[in-house]
Amino acid sequence: MDKKISDKVISRLTLYHCILSDFINENIEFISSKQLAVRLNVDDSQVRKDISLLNNTGKSRVGYIVKELKASIEKTLGFKKEKKAFIIGAGNLGSALAKYDNFTNYGLNILALFDTDKNKIGKIVNGKKILDINNLHEFAQNNNADIAILTVPREFAQKTAEFLVNAGIKYIWNFTPVVLEVPQEVQVWNENLMGNLLQFTYNI
Amino acid sequence: MDKKISDKVISRLTLYHCILSDFINENIEFISSKQLAVRLNVDDSQVRKDISLLNNTGKSRVGYIVKELKASIEKTLGFKKEKKAFIIGAGNLGSALAKYDNFTNYGLNILALFDTDKNKIGKIVNGKKILDINNLHEFAQNNNADIAILTVPREFAQKTAEFLVNAGIKYIWNFTPVVLEVPQEVQVWNENLMGNLLQFTYNI
Numbered sequence: 001m002d003k004k005i006s007d008k009v010i011s012r013l014t015l016y017h018c019i020l021s022d023f024i025n026e027n028i029e030f031i032s033s034k035q036l037a038v039r040l041n042v043d044d045s046q047v048r049k050d051i052s053l054l055n056n057t058g059k060s061r062v063g064y065i066v067k068e069l070k071a072s073i074e075k076t077l078g079f080k081k082e083k084k085a086f087i088i089g090a091g092n093l094g095s096a097l098a099k100y101d102n103f104t105n106y107g108l109n110i111l112a113l114f115d116t117d118k119n120k121i122g123k124i125v126n127g128k129k130i131l132d133i134n135n136l137h138e139f140a141q142n143n144n145a146d147i148a149i150l151t152v153p154r155e156f157a158q159k160t161a162e163f164l165v166n167a168g169i170k171y172i173w174n175f176t177p178v179v180l181e182v183p184q185e186v187q188v189w190n191e192n193l194m195g196n197l198l199q200f201t202y203n204i
Numbered sequence: 205m206d207k208k209i210s211d212k213v214i215s216r217l218t219l220y221h222c223i224l225s226d227f228i229n230e231n232i233e234f235i236s237s238k239q240l241a242v243r244l245n246v247d248d249s250q251v252r253k254d255i256s257l258l259n260n261t262g263k264s265r266v267g268y269i270v271k272e273l274k275a276s277i278e279k280t281l282g283f284k285k286e287k288k289a290f291i292i293g294a295g296n297l298g299s300a301l302a303k304y305d306n307f308t309n310y311g312l313n314i315l316a317l318f319d320t321d322k323n324k325i326g327k328i329v330n331g332k333k334i335l336d337i338n339n340l341h342e343f344a345q346n347n348n349a350d351i352a353i354l355t356v357p358r359e360f361a362q363k364t365a366e367f368l369v370n371a372g373i374k375y376i377w378n379f380t381p382v383v384l385e386v387p388q389e390v391q392v393w394n395e396n397l398m399g400n401l402l403q404f405t406y407n408i
Contacts, residue, residue, distance in 0.1 A: 010406060011399035018383045018398075039383045041392075077402045092303060096296035102358070102381045106398050107405075154306070173404065177306045179222045179243045188245075189404040193395075194222075194310050195215035198281045200377065200393040201311075202214060 005076070009050050013073050014106075015040055016050070020070040021105075030063035083108050085147035085173070086139070088160060090115040090123075090130045093175060094151040098125040111143055137167040146170040154178050161188075209280070213254050217277050218310075219244055220254070224274040225309075234267035287312050289351035289377070290343070292364060294319040294327075294334045297379060298355040302329040315347055341371040350374040358382050365392075 005013075016036050023031055033051070037044035051069070054076045058068025074080065087094045090113040097103075098113055113125060114133040123130045131139060140146065148169045152160050157178035164172060165186055174180055175191045182188055209217075220240050227235055237255070241248035255273070258280045262272025278284060291298045294317040301307075302317055317329060318337040327334045335343060344350065352373045356364050361382035368376060369390055378384055379395045386392055 005406070007403045010403045011396050014396060014399035014402055015383050015394060018381055022382070039385060041388070078406060079402075081405070081408075083401075083405050083408070092296050092300035096300055099296060100381075100397075102398065103401075106401060108401060171404070171408070173401070177222055177304075178226070179219050181243060184245070187404075189400070190219060191397075191400060192215050192218060193304075194306065195218035196393070196395060197287075197307075197310060197312060197377070198218055198283075199211045199214045200375070200391075201285070201287050202209070202282060204285075204287070204375070 005053055009053065010077060012040060012042070012046075012050055013054075013077060016047070017070060017073045020066050020073070023066045024070065029066055030060065031066050031069070032063040035063075079105065079107050081107050083147055084111055084143060084145035085109065085149055086111050086136075086145060087113040087128075087149045087151060088115075088133070088136075088164065089113075089151035089153075090117070090120045090125065091151060091153075094149075095125050097149060097151065097175075098128050101126070108147075110149070111145055112139065133163070136164075140167055140169065147173060149173045149175065150180075151175045209257055213257065214281060216244060216246070216250075216254055217258075217281060220251070221274060221277045224270050224277070227270045228274065233270055234264065235270050235273070236267040239267075283309065283311050285311050287351055288315055288347060288349035289313065289353055290315050290340075290349060291317040291332075291353045291355060292319075292337070292340075292368065293317075293354065293356035294321070294324045294329065295355060295357075298353075299329050301353060301355065301379075302332050305330070312351075314353070315349055316343065337367070340368075344371055344373065351377060353377045353379065354384075355379045 019039055033044040033047040037047045054072040056069055056072035058065035085108055087098055094113055098110060110128060112128050113130045114136050115130055116133050120130050121132050146169055148164045150172055154176050157176040158180060161180040161182055165182055170186060172188045174188050180188050223243055237248040237251040240251045258276040260273055260276035262269035289312055291302055291314060298317055302314060314332060316332050317334045318340050319325060319334055320337050324334050325336050350373055352368045354376055358380050361380035362384060365384040365386055369386055374390060376392045378392050384392050
């Protein structure tokens with residue numbers, strides 16, 4: 001359980017998890033490594049190796065037991081560990097993320113959105129309120145939330161990051177195309193869309 | 205130039221590129237590996253190793269020449285290679301991506317959005333028209349575009365993917381939390397937000 005799992009394996013495990021959820025919806029009880037492998041376009045030996053990192057006991061002669069394999073992934077990757085967060089910027093991207101109910105299954109609890117726009121403050125997106133960014137510090141402390149999902153326009157990204165740091169935020173999930181300058185104790189996770197795009201298209 | 209560059213390196217190179225763009229905006233001529241390293245929270249030996257993969261000649265005693273290093277990254281990663289694409293689903297996420305002007309700098313040319321909603325068809329998002337999905341096949345052929353950016357709700361993801369495959373699409377950039385089933389000749393790039401989130405939070 002304490003084996004360090006690499007980023008690539010975590011990424012594949014979450015994709016297996018998506019497939020397993022679909023299988024449960026379709027009332028399918030068993031799944032083979034081959035079925036998972038085909039959907040991800042990898043070798044089934046890779047799938048078996050990934051699954052061997054889990055404490056999964058749900059294996060039968062006809063394949064993995066879908067429900068048990070799903071639960072093993074959830075346990076190993078800490079899906080049940082609640083991660084409280086809020087979205088900074090209630091524009092299109094912020095709203096899209098607020099509407100992404102799938103997050104909850106992975107333990108991400110988005111409490112609210114924050115914006116500076118008086119026309120947006122007070123409105124509700126998918127049951128989550130848009131609050132005035134000036135209330136962020138107090139809100140974060142009262143709710144013991146320390147993950148900020150940053151979706152502001154690029155020209156405001158660095159300034160907003162500094163504001164978040166001063167408000168005691170420890171983790172920034174950065175959707176802006178700006179490499180933020182923050183103190184070392186603050187972790188930034190870059191959602192590097194450009195990097196992903198170029199990884200994909202590099203070999204086309 | 206033909207060295208295979210790993211995904212992690214591509215990701216870091218695009219982040220260096222963001223920093224270099226900021227430096228150019230601020231009229232700064234030189235940058236050191238240390239300056240890049242601090243922003244990404246990596247060792248400067250890593251930065252130098254990454255840059256050694258480029259055909260970069262812009263090195264002086266006071267550091268890399270910002271403009272030349274930027275150009276080297278663009279050349280190596282094929283930023284100038286035009287990639288024609290369109291967005292499927294003109295909801296919040298589709299609109300956010302359509303408004304993301306940064307894509308153009310990386311060679312991604314988003315030609316249009318497609319939707320089934322009659323209230324959306326005909327409208328314009330950031331200069332790009334929302335078209336009827338039934339016109340997709342013809343549009344893709346006429347414009348020689350073969351990348352589809354999939355942002356539909358999860359319950360429509362698989363059906364839409366099949367529609368795209370039948371329309372001759374070769375590459376699907378998948379923003380839905382569904383692992384799509386497509387023929388082997390079609391490449392799916394999963395924008396696995398859940399996987400990224402869990403990579404980040406795994407060690408918290």
